[in-house]
Amino acid sequence: MPIIHWFRRDLRLADNTALNAAARDSEGAVIPTFVLDDNLLKGRDVAPVRVQFMLESLRALDDGLRQRGARLVVLRGDPATELVRLAQVTGASALYFNRDYTPAARRRDKRVVAALQSAGVRVESFKDLVIFEEDELLTASGQPYTVFTPYKKAWLSRITPIQPERAEWRLAPLPDLPAAIFHIPAAAELGFTNTQDGPQGGEPEAMRLLMQFKDSGALQAYSTRRDFPGVEGTSRLSPHLRFGTISPRQCYAVALSTLSYAFPAKRSFSPAASDVKKEGADAWISELIWREFYMQILYHFPHAERANFNRAYDVVRWGSGDAALDEARFAAWCEGRTGYPIVDAAMRQLNRTGWMHNRTRMIVASFLTKDLLLDWRLGERYFMRKLVDGDPASNNGGWQWAASTGTDAQPYFRIFNPKLQSERFDPDGAYIKRWLPELARVPLEYIHAPASMPPLVQAQAGCVIGRDYPAPIVDHATQKEEILRRFKAVKSGS
Known part of the structure; x- marks a missing residue:
């Protein structure tokens, strides 16, 4: 049977x-x-x-x-x-x-x-779906972990070498079934029109990406390259892990294999190859652990799906008090016209491709919650409607981390300065100029803050602020003080 x-x-x-x-x-x-x-x-x-x-x-x-x-x-x-x-x-x-x-x-x-x-x-x-299920890693008192570092230590202490299973079987002919039962519809047949240039799906593509990630040396150099959105330093496997066209065990096994894998002849990193390889494998494995950490958080704390994980922050006031202004600011964030290039480039990448670099996910999420003072749930929902790798647990966990309502011990004062993040992680402006062609001729000294260009430079660059590219819609320093005031009020009970 x-x-x-x-x-x-x-x-x-x-x-x-x-x-x-x-x-x-x-x-x-x-x-x-x-x-x-x-x-x-x-x-x-x-x-x-x-x-x-x-x-x-x-x-x-x-x-x-x-x-x-x-x-x-x-x-x-x-x-x-x-x-x-x-x-x-x-x-x-x-x-x-x-x-x-x-x-x-x-x-x-x-x-x-x-x-x-x-x-x-x-x-x-x-x-x-995971290497360790939700009840397999618990604290000494039998409770779920709510802080990542102890969870990661427990995960690594339990992990053993993994040998993924091959599909070495053949299947018997199926019972006689109508031909229509094998039809895989097109998106339009299901009522969907996709306007984003998303990545290719399927198990063969997932394996190709995994092996390319290893063979190119990007996995071995992951710890030094992963934060730079203008560099091809990530695996692009997140949608494949989301749909299971590749397994976490396959990823983990390949990460371990790099510890005995030689670098390409040419490489631009100065540390000893063994150190780089170990740091790269460790950093990528850590991302696999984050994935499982957020899954077990949502499993044990299902209220976090729609509410703050830390219920103490339910009283934090979001928004400016002006609904029309908040709506306009949210629209500007969604469309990539905030006047902060790193934010706008990331949002345009998302809207065009259905994917966004992990570093810029953190930057845009911090900007929405800490600069625009808007509820994290707005951003979380927008991401789920746009991301090809949209995963309920990881998306929720990432947004609550950025909003400081999640699983951190002392989170509220973590506020990303978008200009400094841009200068540090896109130093030559390559990522910005790729997604914001209106800034293509802006000199490097102004690329992270185009509004600081003198009028003559604006004219020479063909980028007049307010016409070709927007002025910043908020002042970061002012908004930072306001969000800190709101969180401190909650902490003090006032």
């Missing part, structure tokens, strides 16, 4: 825990299935660019399954209803899937499990 494997955030064949188990337990009689869940497709935070990436990944998944004698079954509707119907039609004895941990996923999966079990179908779930 066949086993249904329900694909969700694991759109790959290699190192897929539940799929490998289904192939073993059924001796290849697997019905690979994905459900286009209308509850998700019509959700408030759906992003067309993310739907496009998902559909591309499904097509790549179907291609891989065809090579192993199978096809991807694609259903649409409520998973609890559709999967029961599929089990009845095919005579499936069991449903296997890999666990997800967001509040919405847990509610959905509880309904699906109950429906399948009521229909007499055995259900098995597996750990796959």
Whole structure:
């Protein structure tokens, strides 16, 4: 009797825990299935660019399954209803899937499990999305970690060498099913029009990026290059981890392999190669740990999905007191016209590509909350509607970190100065000029603060402030004092 494997955030064949188990337990009689869940497709935070990436990944998944004698079954509707119907039609004895941990996923999966079990179908779930699940790492008192550094120490103390599983099985021919059940729709068929130039989806592309990240030396140099948005110093694997076209175990194993991997002949970094390689691998592994940290935070503290993790900051007053002004400032932030080049470049990168460099994510989030004094939930929602790698846990955790309402011990005085961040992490203005072509001729001494250009220089650069590029919509120093005053009032109880 066949086993249904329900694909969700694991759109790959290699190192897929539940799929490998289904192939073993059924001796290849697997019905690979994905459900286009209308509850998700019509959700408030759906992003067309993310739907496009998902559909591309499904097509790549179907291609891989065809090579192993199978096809991807694609259903649409409520998973609890559709999967029961599929089990009845095919005579499936069991449903296997890999666990997800967001509040919405847990509610959905509880309904699906109950429906399948009521229909007499055995259900098995597996750990796959993470290396350590949400209850595997707890404090000595059995409580979840709420500070990253102790969590990271616990994670590293428990980790062992990992050997990702290969997809070495073939699948038996599927039962006779109508051809329409294998149709993977285009985004337009689902009602989406994608206007962003998002990255390519699929397991082969994920593996190509991972190996390119290692073979180019970028992984080994990650600790020295990752903060510079004008440099190709990151893996670009975040959307693939979001949809599971690659596993965290595959990433971790490759990171460890670089410790014995030689650098390219030419490199521009002066530290000893072994030191650079270790720091690069450590820094990238740390990013994998951040991902799991935020997942376990949202798992144990589901209120943080829509509210402050630290409820003491519920009384912080957001906004200027003028709703129209706040709306105009938020629109300027969304559209990349704040007058702060590093902020505007990052927002235009997001709007154009569906992706943003991690350093600039922190800069723009700090700017929205600490300079514009706007509620972090506005930015979090905008990101979820635009990011190809939009992940509920990581996006929420990052925004609450920037807003100082999250899991930090002493966070409220962490305020990024956008000009200093720009000077430090885009020193030659390459990133700014790429995304803000109106600043292409601005001299380097003014690129981080174009409004400081004398009128003659503005004319020579073809960039008149207020006409070609906006003046800063707020004064950073003034806004910094105001947000500090508001947080200090909360801390003092006044």
